[in-house]
Amino acid sequence: MKVTFPHMGHLWLVLKAALTGIGLEVVVPPPCTRRTLELGVRHAPESACLPLKVNLGNYLEAKELGADTIVMAGGVGPCRIGYYSQVQREILRDLGCAYEMVVFEPPDVHFNEVWDKIKYLNRRPWQDGVHGVVMAWLKACAVDALEQEVQRLRPREAQTGLADAVFRRALQELDAAGSRKEVNRVVKEIKGELAALPLKPDVRVIRVGIVGEIYTVLEPLVNLDIEKRLGALGVEVVRGLFLSRWINDNLFKGLLPLPGHHPEKTAPPFLNHFVGGHGWESVGDTVTFARRGCDGVIQLAPLTCMPEIVAHSVMPAVQQATGIPVMTIYLDEQTGEAGLQTRLEAFVDMLRRQKGVRAG
Amino acid sequence: MKVKQWRLGVPRALFYYYYAPWWEAFLQALGAQVVVSPPTTREIMDLGISLAVAEACLPVKVYYGHAAWLAPRVEALFVPRLVSVEQKSFICPKLMGLPDMLRAAIKDCPPVIDVTVDMSRRPEEGLKAAIRDTARAIGSRGREVYRAGEIARARYRDWLAGQQEQGREFSPGKKEGITPGGQPPLAVGLVGHNYLLHDRYLGMDIAGKVTRLGGRVILPENFAPELGEAACRRLPKRLYWTLGRKIMGAALHLMEQEEVAGLIHLTAFGCGPDSLVGDLAERYAHRHGKPFLLLTLDEHTGEAGVETRLEAFMDMLARRRPA
Numbered sequence: 001m002k003v004t005f006p007h008m009g010h011l012w013l014v015l016k017a018a019l020t021g022i023g024l025e026v027v028v029p030p031p032c033t034r035r036t037l038e039l040g041v042r043h044a045p046e047s048a049c050l051p052l053k054v055n056l057g058n059y060l061e062a063k064e065l066g067a068d069t070i071v072m073a074g075g076v077g078p079c080r081i082g083y084y085s086q087v088q089r090e091i092l093r094d095l096g097c098a099y100e101m102v103v104f105e106p107p108d109v110h111f112n113e114v115w116d117k118i119k120y121l122n123r124r125p126w127q128d129g130v131h132g133v134v135m136a137w138l139k140a141c142a143v144d145a146l147e148q149e150v151q152r153l154r155p156r157e158a159q160t161g162l163a164d165a166v167f168r169r170a171l172q173e174l175d176a177a178g179s180r181k182e183v184n185r186v187v188k189e190i191k192g193e194l195a196a197l198p199l200k201p202d203v204r205v206i207r208v209g210i211v212g213e214i215y216t217v218l219e220p221l222v223n224l225d226i227e228k229r230l231g232a233l234g235v236e237v238v239r240g241l242f243l244s245r246w247i248n249d250n251l252f253k254g255l256l257p258l259p260g261h262h263p264e265k266t267a268p269p270f271l272n273h274f275v276g277g278h279g280w281e282s283v284g285d286t287v288t289f290a291r292r293g294c295d296g297v298i299q300l301a302p303l304t305c306m307p308e309i310v311a312h313s314v315m316p317a318v319q320q321a322t323g324i325p326v327m328t329i330y331l332d333e334q335t336g337e338a339g340l341q342t343r344l345e346a347f348v349d350m351l352r353r354q355k356g357v358r359a360g
Numbered sequence: 361m362k363v364k365q366w367r368l369g370v371p372r373a374l375f376y377y378y379y380a381p382w383w384e385a386f387l388q389a390l391g392a393q394v395v396v397s398p399p400t401t402r403e404i405m406d407l408g409i410s411l412a413v414a415e416a417c418l419p420v421k422v423y424y425g426h427a428a429w430l431a432p433r434v435e436a437l438f439v440p441r442l443v444s445v446e447q448k449s450f451i452c453p454k455l456m457g458l459p460d461m462l463r464a465a466i467k468d469c470p471p472v473i474d475v476t477v478d479m480s481r482r483p484e485e486g487l488k489a490a491i492r493d494t495a496r497a498i499g500s501r502g503r504e505v506y507r508a509g510e511i512a513r514a515r516y517r518d519w520l521a522g523q524q525e526q527g528r529e530f531s532p533g534k535k536e537g538i539t540p541g542g543q544p545p546l547a548v549g550l551v552g553h554n555y556l557l558h559d560r561y562l563g564m565d566i567a568g569k570v571t572r573l574g575g576r577v578i579l580p581e582n583f584a585p586e587l588g589e590a591a592c593r594r595l596p597k598r599l600y601w602t603l604g605r606k607i608m609g610a611a612l613h614l615m616e617q618e619e620v621a622g623l624i625h626l627t628a629f630g631c632g633p634d635s636l637v638g639d640l641a642e643r644y645a646h647r648h649g650k651p652f653l654l655l656t657l658d659e660h661t662g663e664a665g666v667e668t669r670l671e672a673f674m675d676m677l678a679r680r681r682p683a
Contacts, residue, residue, distance in 0.1 A: 310457030
């Protein structure tokens with residue numbers, strides 16, 4: 001059995017650690033490229049949301065590398081992701097692309113099913129599996145800690161791109177790390193390297209919060225590397241969505257003492273009910289960022305994403321009440337780099353003028 | 361314990377086409393005056409388009425239009441927050457946020473009665489809570505509410521029964537009328553959300569157009585809902601959208617009937633659930649060898665284009681017909 005899974009930002013690093021840990025042969029899909037997107041777009045339903053199309057592209061590219069089993073997450077609504085697996089299976093079947101699919105659904109449907117799937121996949125003694133899961137968790141935390149550091153450095157570094165180069169190397173080293181000690185060593189070394197990067201003298205940055213649907217926030221292919229673009233424009237990016245936090249909120253049910261989302265406290269009175277996906281969190285995080293003194297918020301969403309359309313619809317009320325400017329960007333296969341860049345520059349210019357800070 | 365007689369606005373869009381008799385009977389029995397917006401017109405649609413975000417689906421934009429038309433004419437809008445109307449199923453996310461979306465979009469929005477209807481976990485309790493909260497919002501409680509609920513339920517039951525009788529009962533083998541060519545009309549299954557199929561302006565009266573082209577339209581309410589439910593149970597995974605399941609069930613049931621020559625799926629641009637459900641239905645239809653026409657409506661859809669596509673589809677069905 002050669003197992004593959006869909007890409008989402010740096011998720012591959014985490015999943016690879018976990019799946020290798022339980023003794024599976026893992027085929028990491030080739031990094032997302034335009035080709036991935038085009039393959040997916042060609043075969044997916046036209047008005048499906050973008051993650052479905054990119055994931056499909058991942059599966060088709062992984063097939064070329066010999067993968068025969070897909071491990072993915074499901075759901076029971078109301079967001080469309082819960083039905084991705086069903087549609088993708090039929091598409092792959094019509095394409096004559098043979099895949100076995102192991103879909104993990106929330107345990108409140110059939111707890112035994114989840115258990116059976118883990119047992120089905122597991123190839124090693126339980127202690128090894130636990131070790132794999134622990135390694136996956138440590139790597140997720142390490143990636144997130146380093147990425148936050150990079151977000152802080154991007155607008156401040158003297159030469160654009162150095163922090164990202166260090167971060168890329170960190171991902172490779174973390175991928176290779178096999179023990180807690182090694183992970184800690186990588187984090188320490190990389191942090192040291194990042195701290196040693198030369199900075200611009202007296203730079204004044206503005207802070208922009210990024211909210212939105214998790215896939216478009218975390219996957220640089222579909223958001224056209226928006227965080228790097230903003231960094232180059234002198235913007236420090238903050239966001240509430242990180243892999244480790246998402247894993248904590250969704251898989252460990254918020255057991256670990258990490259800052260989580262509490263949309264039930266922050267989103268009302270603008271949005272008073274969950275709407276699936278990350279719609280409620282998007283509104284809640286926007287309010288949180290406004291309170292913490294961010295200069296603006298950018299909301300990212302795949303075109304036709306239902307929960308984010310709800311969030312987008314109530315953003316005018318949030319803007320009016322908190323005064324924070326919000327720009328919503330819908331992403332799909334048609335999104336062009338130049339158009340995105342122009343919108344970002346205009347937004348950042350506006351924020352700077354509003355703040356009374358001179359550019360540069 | 362009525363405090364006053366409310367003038368309540370009920371937009372004629374979205375779930376109006378599923379629950380109108382229930383709502384009207386219930387609110388009126390509690391002494392409220394119910395104002396329903398007029399059938400969709402160009403003006404109402406344009407009003408909605410100007411208020412809603414561009415990425416919202418067409419039916420939601422039309423809903424905005426109806427609500428905005430009502431806003432200056434009533435004392436409160438009745439916009440229940442429909443989360444779920446049956447166990448383990450959901451309505452689309454946009455319906456869950458609808459009251460909040462309207463409040464953010466409509467200037468001088470009157471108070472919105474946004475009782476939450478969530479029957480996903482305990483259907484009985486969810487419904488009871490929704491009824492109680494609605495009554496409380498207009499100042500009623502106690503026996504009166506119970507009585508109004510009974511009246512509403514009776515009216516709703518009659519309406520459902522009437523709808524099935526009204527539609528020509530679909531039974532395999534039953535053929536009506538003769539086309540100019542001397543052959544019985546082609547049976548065409550038409551599936552989609554009720555708020556598209558039954559809103560004559562928004563839905564462009566596809567059923568009427570097909571009939572005029574010599575077809576015999578079979579709508580989902582023309583056969584027992586259990587047939588659709590049964591067809592849907594054959595799917596490997598339960599469909600968790602209530603309306604998506606209705607559409608899928610109708611499509612699956614119809615494509616298995618030998619008499620049905622082809623299927624038309626009417627959808628609106630930007631409909632999330634339809635983008636997946638419709639694609640699955642189309643794949644199954646192809647495997648059954650049934651022609652499948654997807655008609656996507658948006659605010660720019662022209663009548664002539666729709667008619668051309670329908671004509672081509674009907675011609676194709678006629679050519680495929682065994683001599």
